[in-house]
Amino acid sequence: MLVKDPDAIPDKWGKRPSDRTVGELLAGGVIILDKPSGPTSHQATAWARDAINVEHIGHGGTLDPYVSGVLPITVGKAVRLTDIVLSSDKEYVCLMRLHADRPEARIRDVVSRFQGKIYQLPPVRSAVKRQLRIRTVKEIEVLDVDGRSVLMRISCDAGTYVRTLCVDIGDVLGCGANMVELRRTRSGRMTESRAATLHDLRDAYVFWQQNGRGEWLRSMILPMEVLVHPLPKIVVKATAVDAVCHGADLSVRGVHMLDEGIRKNALVAMMTARGELVAIGRMAMSSEKVMAASQGKAADTERVFMEPGHYPRMWKYSTDLEGLSAEPVFPERERY
Numbered sequence: 001m002l003v004k005d006p007d008a009i010p011d012k013w014g015k016r017p018s019d020r021t022v023g024e025l026l027a028g029g030v031i032i033l034d035k036p037s038g039p040t041s042h043q044a045t046a047w048a049r050d051a052i053n054v055e056h057i058g059h060g061g062t063l064d065p066y067v068s069g070v071l072p073i074t075v076g077k078a079v080r081l082t083d084i085v086l087s088s089d090k091e092y093v094c095l096m097r098l099h100a101d102r103p104e105a106r107i108r109d110v111v112s113r114f115q116g117k118i119y120q121l122p123p124v125r126s127a128v129k130r131q132l133r134i135r136t137v138k139e140i141e142v143l144d145v146d147g148r149s150v151l152m153r154i155s156c157d158a159g160t161y162v163r164t165l166c167v168d169i170g171d172v173l174g175c176g177a178n179m180v181e182l183r184r185t186r187s188g189r190m191t192e193s194r195a196a197t198l199h200d201l202r203d204a205y206v207f208w209q210q211n212g213r214g215e216w217l218r219s220m221i222l223p224m225e226v227l228v229h230p231l232p233k234i235v236v237k238a239t240a241v242d243a244v245c246h247g248a249d250l251s252v253r254g255v256h257m258l259d260e261g262i263r264k265n266a267l268v269a270m271m272t273a274r275g276e277l278v279a280i281g282r283m284a285m286s287s288e289k290v291m292a293a294s295q296g297k298a299a300d301t302e303r304v305f306m307e308p309g310h311y312p313r314m315w316k317y318s319t320d321l322e323g324l325s326a327e328p329v330f331p332e333r334e335r336y
């Protein structure tokens with residue numbers, strides 16, 4: 001990261017996300033649910049809500065009823081980060097059935113042609129408008145071929161229809177094909193190796209409530225900061241954190257460090273030096289201009305996640321400290 005102010009006051013407040021209690025994680029966290037085949041994503045999310053007794057819950061990246069695997073569940077304040085989950089890339093394991101016999105070498109050759117940018121038309125029964133769009137298949141690998149059954153691993157953009165991809169592969173092979181079974185193994189950085197079943201989630205919650213031991217449940221809930229991993233970061237000075245918590249835009253003089261190469265108008269995560277998410281904002285200038293400027297607005301604050309008072313209120317006593325007004329008039333901000 002680029003260091004804007006190497007002499008910033010050391011961050012001795014706050015708490016690292018990894019040190020949060022179970023209660024704090026339930027107030028703003030992510031559960032990697034291993035969705036079973038059968039229920040809708042909405043129904044599985046409702047069951048998860050009842051299992052851990054939370055009020056605010058959502059899911060990122062809808063899976064069809066008969067698709068299993070990784071379904072990110074957001075709870076508490078993290079629900080407002082669901083849109084970031086939806087845009088993350090995905091990975092699937094798919095079982096495709098050909099409608100006629102084809103040589104294995106031919107199958108592997110045709111499948112490999114679908115790596116890269118492809119055109120897709122959403123299925124008739126999809127929830128989105130049916131118009132031609134471009135998606136990127138980052139990797140597609142044939143794991144096994146058994147007669148007309150083809151097992152594949154696919155890494156692709158969000159919004160890629162694997163069912164349509166199977167149909168297109170069948171068309172190129174000249175025999176037709178359809179998807180038989182699909183499992184999502186990854187969504188962004190969340191993989192099936194960390195996924196928890198609904199049964200385990202409920203058992204862990206009851207164990208925590210009745211015995212006061214939350215280690216098992218805590219292992220199933222990730223801090224909400226994992227959702228902003230794809231976003232570029234700005235580390236806010238400890239002296240400016242509380243101002244941002246109150247809705248103030250981030251001044252250039254309130255920047256401690258930031259990622260290199262951030263463009264103007266890019267969505268950015270404002271973090272503390274301890275790795276806590278303060279807010280989501282939009283860059284008012286590029287990284288290079290922030291580094292060159294001595295004053296001005298670095299980023300507009302759009303969504304605040306940290307509660308005021310978590311860091312000391314050092315910004316109100318001086319008009320010069322971190323470039324913030326002594327009597328700021330904060331615009332209305334979206335707040336959980």
